[in-house]
Amino acid sequence: MTTLVFTPASLAERWECSERHVRNLISSGELPSFRLGGKLLRIRKEDVEKFECQNGGSPDYAENSASHGMTRTESADVIALERPMPKRRPAAPRLDTRNSLGR
Template identity: 45%
Template sequence: MNKVYSPTTLAEAWGCSAQHIRNLIRRGELEAIRFGPKLYRITEQAVGEFTCRNTASSNTAKNGPSPSRTKADSAFAARLARMT
């Protein structure tokens, strides 16, 4: 059987608060099963998916996309240059 976490047990494992875990659930960033108005359970699969989405791989810095400027960044730089 897969492991199931409560917000409190997952918070202890991750070194954060149970409220932070509940906030992640509320924002839809961490999938959880809801039992009643306040009882949440998070599956091991949901923890793994969250971790994969939110952990940078070791190759990200080397193989990631090049930094690029947006139109807003360019416009801001042009206005700043005129002001100086």
């Protein structure tokens, strides 16, 4: 039986984040990992899937969750999170400019 593993670089590619971010998650204890041969850092696929399930499928789960004003758009094999565009009010005229004070 073969256990699938990720390197920090391959996991960063999967999550579309930096390798440094993955290493920070490991250092903080949020993402379990192990050393292969005493030097090479590896993350088990099971640990990655568990982390994704617990954190909404992304390492930046607090920023990407629907409860934080995000809407979810899905296609065949890509899930993108987009912020809804806020409606802008027209700016009020400035009263402190030369043109508005009258000449």
